[in-house]
Amino acid sequence: MSAILAIESLSIAYQTEKGLLRAVDNVDLRIEDREIVCLVGESGSGKTTVANTILRILPPNAIILDGRVLFEGVDLLNMEEEDMSKIRGRKINIVPQNPSTALNPILNIETQFCEFLKHKKGIRERDRCREIAIDLLGRVGIADPERVLKLYPHQLSGGMKQRVLIAIAISTSPRLLVADEPTSMLDATIQSQILDLLLDINRREGLSMLLITHDLGVAMSACNRIYVMYAGEIVESGSTERVISKPLHPYTIALIDNAFLSFKSQGIKRAVSGEPPNLIDLPSGCRFSSRCPMAFDKCVKERPNLVQRGIDSVRCFLYHDASA
Amino acid sequence: MSTRIAYTLYSLARMIREDRYFAAGFITILVVIILSAAASIISPYDPYKIDLINKLRGPSPEHPMGTDQLGRDLFTRILYGGRYTLFLSASAVLLALVIGLLVGTLSGYYKGWLDLIVQRFVDILMSFPSIILAIALATMLGYGLETLVIAVAIAESPFLIRVVRAAVISIRDLPYIEAVRLMGYGDLYVILRHVIPNIMYVVIPQVTLQMGSAILIIAALGFLGIGIKPPTPEWGSMLNEARAYLMDYPHLLIFPGLMIFLSIVSFNIVGESLKMRLDPKARSLIGSRSRLVWGLYRGGRRGLDERNTSY
Numbered sequence: 001m002s003a004i005l006a007i008e009s010l011s012i013a014y015q016t017e018k019g020l021l022r023a024v025d026n027v028d029l030r031i032e033d034r035e036i037v038c039l040v041g042e043s044g045s046g047k048t049t050v051a052n053t054i055l056r057i058l059p060p061n062a063i064i065l066d067g068r069v070l071f072e073g074v075d076l077l078n079m080e081e082e083d084m085s086k087i088r089g090r091k092i093n094i095v096p097q098n099p100s101t102a103l104n105p106i107l108n109i110e111t112q113f114c115e116f117l118k119h120k121k122g123i124r125e126r127d128r129c130r131e132i133a134i135d136l137l138g139r140v141g142i143a144d145p146e147r148v149l150k151l152y153p154h155q156l157s158g159g160m161k162q163r164v165l166i167a168i169a170i171s172t173s174p175r176l177l178v179a180d181e182p183t184s185m186l187d188a189t190i191q192s193q194i195l196d197l198l199l200d201i202n203r204r205e206g207l208s209m210l211l212i213t214h215d216l217g218v219a220m221s222a223c224n225r226i227y228v229m230y231a232g233e234i235v236e237s238g239s240t241e242r243v244i245s246k247p248l249h250p251y252t253i254a255l256i257d258n259a260f261l262s263f264k265s266q267g268i269k270r271a272v273s274g275e276p277p278n279l280i281d282l283p284s285g286c287r288f289s290s291r292c293p294m295a296f297d298k299c300v301k302e303r304p305n306l307v308q309r310g311i312d313s314v315r316c317f318l319y320h321d322a323s324a
Numbered sequence: 325m326s327t328r329i330a331y332t333l334y335s336l337a338r339m340i341r342e343d344r345y346f347a348a349g350f351i352t353i354l355v356v357i358i359l360s361a362a363a364s365i366i367s368p369y370d371p372y373k374i375d376l377i378n379k380l381r382g383p384s385p386e387h388p389m390g391t392d393q394l395g396r397d398l399f400t401r402i403l404y405g406g407r408y409t410l411f412l413s414a415s416a417v418l419l420a421l422v423i424g425l426l427v428g429t430l431s432g433y434y435k436g437w438l439d440l441i442v443q444r445f446v447d448i449l450m451s452f453p454s455i456i457l458a459i460a461l462a463t464m465l466g467y468g469l470e471t472l473v474i475a476v477a478i479a480e481s482p483f484l485i486r487v488v489r490a491a492v493i494s495i496r497d498l499p500y501i502e503a504v505r506l507m508g509y510g511d512l513y514v515i516l517r518h519v520i521p522n523i524m525y526v527v528i529p530q531v532t533l534q535m536g537s538a539i540l541i542i543a544a545l546g547f548l549g550i551g552i553k554p555p556t557p558e559w560g561s562m563l564n565e566a567r568a569y570l571m572d573y574p575h576l577l578i579f580p581g582l583m584i585f586l587s588i589v590s591f592n593i594v595g596e597s598l599k600m601r602l603d604p605k606a607r608s609l610i611g612s613r614s615r616l617v618w619g620l621y622r623g624g625r626r627g628l629d630e631r632n633t634s635y
Contacts, residue, residue, distance in 0.1 A: 057506060085508050102499040106521050119507045 003070070004176055004208045005031040005054065010067030012049055012058070019280045020063075023049045025232040027067070028306075031176065036202055036209045038219035038240070040255070041229035044276060047212045050229075051180045053077075054210070055094060056084050072175070089120055093169040095179040095198075099161035099186075103153040109133075109164055110149040113171075120172050136167040139204075141197055159190035166197065170205055177201075177209045183218060195222055216259040220244050225311070228252050231276050231287040238312035248314040250292045286317070294318065339601060346597035349590040356587055360406030369397040371404040371557050380573050389579045392562075393569060398576065401557035402583055408558040409546075410587070412473060413538035419477035420538075421531055424484025429515055431485070432492030443489070446482045454479040458541045462550045472551050476541050480534050487530045491523035525602040532595035536588040543584045559584050 012024040024046040031037045039047050052058045054069055056076060069076045071092065076084065096102040104112060114129040123129050130149065137145035140163045153161060162182065169177060179198060183191040199222055202209050213219055219226050219240065226243045228236040228251065236249040247253045274291040277283050283290065289299040298317050306315045340347040359366060375395030383390045389398040431442045449457065461475035495501060496519065504514050545551030546560025554565050559580045566576035 057502075085506070089507060096499050098499070102503065104500045104504075104518055104522065115504070116507070119509070 002033055003030045004033055004035075004072065005029075005210070006068075006070040007050070007054075008068045008070065010050070010053065010069065011065040012046075012053060012067075013063050013065055014059075015061045015063060016280065021279045022282065023062075023232055023279060024053070027229075027232075027234055029227055029234070029237075031208050031210055034202065034206055034208055035225065036199070036211055036223045038223035038226045039210065039212045039229060040214065040216060040219050040226055042214055042276065044231075044279075045229040046232040047214075047229055048180055051094070051178050051210065051212055054176075054178055055088050055092060056081075057088075089116075090172045091174050092176045092178060093172065093174040095162070095166055095169050095177060095182045097181040097184060099158055099165055100153065102165055103161060105153050108150055108152050109156075113149070113164075113168060116168055117171060132171065133167070136171050137164065139170070140164075140167040140201075141193075142167075157190075158186050159194060162186065162190075162194050163197065166194075166201065170201060170207075173205065173207075175207055177207055178212070179209060180212045181214070182211070184214070191218070192221075198222065216244070216255055220259075228255070231282075232279060233287060233315060234306065234313070235288065235316070236312075236314045242312060248312070248319060249288075249316050250294050250318075251288050254291075254293075286315075339597070343597055343601075345593050346601075349593035349597070352586055352590040353594065356406055356583070356590075357410060359403055360410060363400070363403035363407065367397065367400040367403055369400040371396060371401045372555060380569070380576075382573075382575060390573075390575045392566065392576055393573075398579055401562060402559070402579055405557040405559045405562055405580065406583065408552055408556060409539060409542055409560070409584070412469065412542050412552075412558075413476070413535060415473045416476035416538045416542070417480060417531060417534050419473060420480035420484055420534060421527070423477065423481040424488050425520065425527070427481070428485040428488025429492050429519060432489035433496055433511070433515060433519065435493070439489075442485075446485050449478070449482040450486075454537065455541050455544055458545060459548065459550060462545055467553075469552075472542070472545065476538055476545075479541060480538055484527075484530060484534065487526055488523060491526045492519055495519065495522055526599075529595050529599035529602060532591055532598055536591035536595065539584065539588050539591065 007027055007029040010024055010027045010029075011022070014021040014023055027046070027050060029037070029039070029050070039050060041047050049058070049062070052062075053064070054071075054076070056079075058064075064077060067077070071087065076087070079087075103109075107115075110130060110133060113133040114123075114126065117123045117129050117132060123132065133149055134145040137148060142148050142160065142163055148156070148160070148164070156164065166182075177198075182198065183194050186194060195218060198209065198211070201207070211219070211222055223240050226237065226240050227234050228243070228249065230251050236243065236247070236252045238248075243252060244256065247256055277287050277290065283300070285298075285300040285302055286292070286295070286304050289295045292299065296317075302317075304315050304317045304320065306313050307319055340350060363371075373396060375391070377395065378387075378391050379393055379395035381387055381391045381395075387397050387399065389402065392398055392401070427442060427446075431439045452460075458475050458479035461478055462472055465471035465475055501514065501518055504518055505511075542551060542558070543560030543563070546553075546558045546562075547564045549561070549564060552558035552561050554561050562580040563577055563584075566573075566580070569576050
């Protein structure tokens, strides 16, 4: 299988007044063709930074310390901005977290659709653009596209806005869709609808997807593979089934406990208590050690490596012996 | 485009129906503007024609507001005076709006050292009461209608710059603006098409409020003899001429004063109403009841409110 996207040993820090904040540390991530990959983690774990790196829309105070982002074999990080803008919005598109700030409130949907199509596909004729827009809106499950095109963002519900944005995102037939918490601003019933839509699009349009979420429930129902991130590091990865049914890393176990309260595993009663470590002044040992119910001496002193076993990997000393 | 105009008219009609304060202010402004514009049709008199036999008459059927010390019909002079006062204020505010949009958007959009320098300069301008600033500028630039407009515009502009800048900063990093920027559209396109239209909701009420204060400054300059000079009928300079007759013929002061008062209060109330209508965040700040008080209060203490709103 060929990887659409391969992130290799990516490290990113933010320059802050208090020092370097290491948001992403040595992250490896692969997305195969037509695959949906989930990146799961709590807020501040570096998920969005990874997404922004793929699209090269990092804020100016971000420093790329190391690593490569290979998209179809080409390193995006070494690319001229001019070439990058041909990939961003064409081959890689984004579904934003908050649909209500992603649309200009004073322009109707048609105008915004056409502005995008004009720029990305060179479609200048209004009628042609309207045709395409109506077709796309139909494909994302909007019942009366012609009426919706005439409406302004405030006349649409959050779910409808997200559908419109997904329609815009797939209008250029991208290879990869980066969805940064696409459902977190929507209410529960709409969430599952949008998730189903994304799955459907993955199947029909044959595109790969990086789904970023803090919700394991979302990850479980949507993804082929899961990466779990904690404090800037990948702590566990593997197929969705394996991660959910047999989680290895104590953090993943705690997350699953959290997501499915009835599911009691391995004697961990309380969900993740405590705070993630300060990313400016990192502990010398394992980053999860301060919150880990299974931590022992070594965890505080040394940093565990990511142990690979097939498609599974885990960063924890509990599993170091097994691999050796 | 025509649907947009129709929609604006519809919302205006709805506001007039639903908001009696707005209705009162808006209709007053409209009446004053129409009367001034149609002065030559309404009044049979010449505002400059001296008629010493009929001087200093009180209100009567022939002269609804009486006559002044040179026998000129006061009502006619007030109508013609409205042309000067309102037109000059409107021109000054329009110029201030251009300055405010230009400097405010550049400052807020590009931030950095440009913003820092521009804002310190604005600080200097804001540290003077606008009327003092206008007096100084008008004296410095010399007499003339254009220089008067420029002086008042500069005195009015810092408030608009601040308001525009704050609004631009609040939206410049929102995804829909950033997305357009990332598509590779130029800054000019982004600013004109996406930024400025989205900040009009704060600019429109602010401009209306600035109208009130511009009228006050124009009239004050006229009264002090720095602005429009007699015999030109401008409300402020008419007050100046009438000063000597305060005790014996108060109608000479009351009528022009009333016009200044009415137009300022009307613009302020309309401005506050628009602000409440267009800016959801302002709604909690000003209760609808106290708007009348605000309208009156603003006349003397302008600037206070702008400083309390977000920077």
